[in-house]
Amino acid sequence: MASLIPGYEYDIFVSYRQKDNKHDGWVTRFVNNLKGELESTFKEEISVYFDINPHDGLLETHDVDESLKEKLKCLVFIPIISRTYCDPKSFAWEHEFKAFVEQASKDQFGLKVKLPNGNVASRILPVKIHDLEPEDKTLLETELGGVLRCIEFIYKSAGVNRPLRANEDHPQDNLNKTYYRDQINKVANAVKEIISALKKHDHQDEEVTGESIIVKPVQKKDRNLKVIIGSIILVLLIALGFFIIPKLVRSSEQLEKSIAVLPFNNLSNDPEQEYFSDGMTEDILNHLSKIADLNVKSRTSTLQYKGSTKTIPEIGDELSVDIILEGSVRKAGNKVRIVAQLIDVKKDIHIWSETFDREITDIFSIQSEIAIEIANTLQVKLTESERGNISLEASMDITAYDYYLKARQIWYDWNGEKQVLENILQLYEQSIDLDPDFALGYYGIGRTLHYGMRNFGIPPEIWIDSALALSGKAIKLNPSLPEGYILRSAIYRDHLGRQEESKNDLQRAYKLAPSNPDVLHSLGTIYLNEENYKLGASMIVKGIELEYTKKDPNYYFNWGKMYENIDEYEKAEMLYLQAIKLKPGSYSSYALGDLYSHGLAKYPEAIEIYEDVLTTNPMDGEIIDRLGWTYLLSGNLDKAEEYWSKYNEIEHEYSDTSQYVPFRHRLAYVKWLKGEKEEAMSLFHEQMKRDQETQKGLRGYGVWNTRNYYYDLGIVNAFLGNKEEAYMLLDSAANYGWFTLWYVDNDPLLDGIRQEERFQAIVRKKMEEADRRKNAYKEVMSEPQVKKQLKWFFDK
Secondary structure, three states, X not given: OOOOOOOOOEEXXXXXXXXXXXXXXXXXXXXXXXXXXXXXXXXXXXXXXXXXXXXXXXXXXXXXXXXXXXXXXXXXXXXXXXXXXXXXXXXXXHHHHHHHHHHHHHOOOOOEEEOXXXXXXXXXXXXXXXXOOHHHHHHHHHHHOOOOOOEEOEEEEOOEEEEOOOOOOOHHHOOOOOOHHHHHHHHHHHHHHHHHHHHHOOOOOOOOOOOOOOOOOOOOOOOHHHHHHHHHXXXXXXXXXXXXXXXXXXXXXXXXXXXXXXXXXXXXXXXXXXXXXXXXXXXXXXXXXXXXXXXXXXXXXXXXXXXXXXXXXXXXXHHOOOEEEEEEEEXXXXXXXXXXXXXXXXXXXXXXXXXXXXXXXXXXHHHHHHHHHHHHHHOOOOOHHXXXXXXXXXXXXXXXXXXXXXXHHHHHHOOXXXXXXXXXXXXXXXXXXXXXXXXXXXXHHHHHHHHHHHHHOOOHHHHHHHHHHHHHHHHHHOOOOHHHHHHHHHXXXXXXXXXXXXXXXXXXXXXXXXXXXXXXXXXXXXXXXXXXXXXXXHHHHHHHHHHOOOOOHHHHHHHHHHHHHOOOHHHHHHHHHHHHHHOOOOHHHHHHHHHHHHHOOOHHHHHHHHHHHHOXXXXXXXXXXXXXXXXHHOOOHHHHHHHHOOHHHHHHHHOOOOOOOOOHHHHHHXXXXXXXXXXXXXXXXXXXXXXXXXXXXXOOOXXXXXXXXXXXXXXXXXXXXXXXXXXXXXXXXXXXXXXXXXXXXXXXXXXXXXXXHHHHHHHHHHHHHHHHHHHHHHHHHOOHHHHHHHHHHHOO
C-alpha cells in the first residue's frame, strides 16, 4: 500500500530491537492496536511498515543501506525506545534510526514540520517503553538535535520498570498513572497532526522552533544544523515580535604561578579593529586557562585595565598575580603583527618578549605559540593533553573567526536592547555558514539564545531546546571545547533538572579549563550539595580569587558571603557595605538586608535597604517578599499584608502564566492572624493548587526556583494539619537543598509540627549537614593564605 503522499512508500515506519518483541510480542501487539486506532482516526487507509522478521530477509551480501532506503521513505518514523534500542552497534539504530534522520533531513519536508496549530513537531515520534540511562538519553538527544520528547508506555512501581500492557492486573499501582488505551490514542493523534501538516505543506523550506532545528538539503553529511541555523534565528526573532529577538586553590595574596592577561593594544590604523585585538587577548587567556599548573585571572577582572595608566606593580597588586602578559596587535590587510611580553610584577622587569609577523591565516597558531612559550618561560607543568588542546585550531576559516569575534564583542557590550540580538545571531550564523565545523559559532548562538531570549517572554521550551541542541553540536564538533560543556551544564542544571549530567559536563569543563571561574563556582556548589564540603569550598574561594579584583564590588560581595557562611557577621557586614559603596543598588543590597533581617534582627535597617532597592524596580518579587517577611518579624501585620498582597501586580506585570510567585500562603497567614479565616483558607488552597501545578511541570521558571514548591507546599500542609503530607514534602525540600535553618526557626507555619519527632529528625539532618559545611568553610577560611587576602581591608 502506497503512502498518502506521492513519492513515499509508507505513511509510518515502526523501528524496534527484535529482542523487545521476542519474549511477549509487545511490539506486534502495539502495531496491531495502533492500526486499529488509526482506522478510527483517519478517513483514508494508513500504510504501516513493520518488519516482523529479524532483518526483513537481508543477507550479508546485500546492500543494507540501499535495501532499506526505499522502505524508509515514510512520513512518520516511530522508534520503540527501550533499554536496548540505544545501541550504536545495533541494526535498528544504524540502519533505521540514523538512516531516517539523514534521509528525512534531505527530503522536501525536512525532519521537522510546522503543525496547523502553529507548533512544531518532529517526524520522528518516539514511543518509550523503559526509563533510560542518562547516557542513552544523551545519545538520542545528540542524534535528534534537541530534547527527547516521547509518548511513554511505561509501567512503574517500586522496583518495576517495564512496558505498559493493554490489560494490567493492577493499573492503579502504576506510578505514571497512564493507560495503554490512552497512550495508543495519543500516538494516533500525533500521527494525524504530522501527516495533516505534511499534506498541507507547500513543499518549500519550513521554519522550525521548539527543539531548535529546521533542515534543508545539504552538500556535506552531518551539516544539517549549519545549513538551517538561520531559520532557528528567524523564528526566534519573529517570536520576539520583530526582527530581534589541577590543582585546587593555594590561596595567597600573590597566587603561585598566577598570571593576568591585560587587553592588547590595537595599533591598527582602524579603530573599528578594536574587537580584533580584544579577541586576541581573550583567546590567548582561554588557552592559558587550559593549563592546570597556572592560575589565570578572568577576562572580567582584567578588562577594566584597558587603556589604564597604572603601573604594572599597581595592577599586579590589585589583581593579586605574579605575572602580567601585555601586548599589541596590528592588523593590515592579510598581515598581522602581534607583540607579546611577559612581566614579573614584583621586579617590574620583562622576562620574555616576542614579535610575531605572520599572515592573518596564522592567527590561531600564534595564539597557541604564545601560550606554550609562556608555559615554558614560567616552567609550569604542561601535559601532552594540555599541549594538544592549546594547539587545536578553532577554525580553518579566518573570516568565520572574524565574524565570531565581532559577535562575541557585541554580546559583551549588549545592554539588553532587543534589536542588538539580531545582529549578534546573524554574525554567528555567518561564521558557521563559512565554516560548518566551527564549534565556537554554534556555542555562540546557543549562549545568545539561552541568556538573551529569556528576557523577552519567549516560551522557555523554544530557547532551551535550541540552546541544548547547539551546545551538543559544539561538543560533537570539538570535544575539547570547554564552553560547550559549560553551556550544556547550565541548561541541564537550571532548566531540565538533570543534575548528574550537569555535574558530568562541569567536570569535563574543569579538566579542560581549570582556571575558569564559572566552572569553579558551579562545580564547587555541586560538591557542597553532595557534602564534599572542603573541595567545594576551596573551589569557590579559588573562583573568587581568579574572577575579581579589589576594585570590583563583586569581590567584596562574594567574600561577604563566605564570612556570613561561618557566622562572622561583622566582617560580612563590612564587606557588603564596601560593595554597595562601589555599586549602589547591587545584589549586595539584598545580601546586607538579609543579614540585618535574618542574621542580626536589625529590622529597621533591613527595611530601609529593601525599600531603597524597590525604588529602582517596584515589581522586584524577591525584595517584596523580603519586606513582607521583615514586617511580619517586626510585628507589623498591616505592612506585611500590604507587600504580600502585591502578587497580583507582579504576575500582571510579567503576564507570564508560568510565573511562580509564592506570596499567597504568606498573605493567608497574615489574614488568619487578623481573623479573616475564610479568605485565608481560600488563599492557602490557591497556593497549594499552584504548587501542585508546578510539581506537575505546568508552571515554569518564575521569580523563585521551582524546587521551592516542595517547601511551600509542605508548610501549608503543616499549618492545615496534614502532617504526613507535610513530612514527606519537607523531607523532599531538605533533599533538594531548599530548607534553611533560619526558616525552620522562624517560619510560623511550622509551629504545629515544630516539636514533632519526625520533623525534628529532618531538622537534625539539616543541622548536621549545615555544621559540616560550616566547618569546611571555616577550615578553608582559616588558612593563613586566605586570611591574608583581606587583611589589608580589615586593617583599614
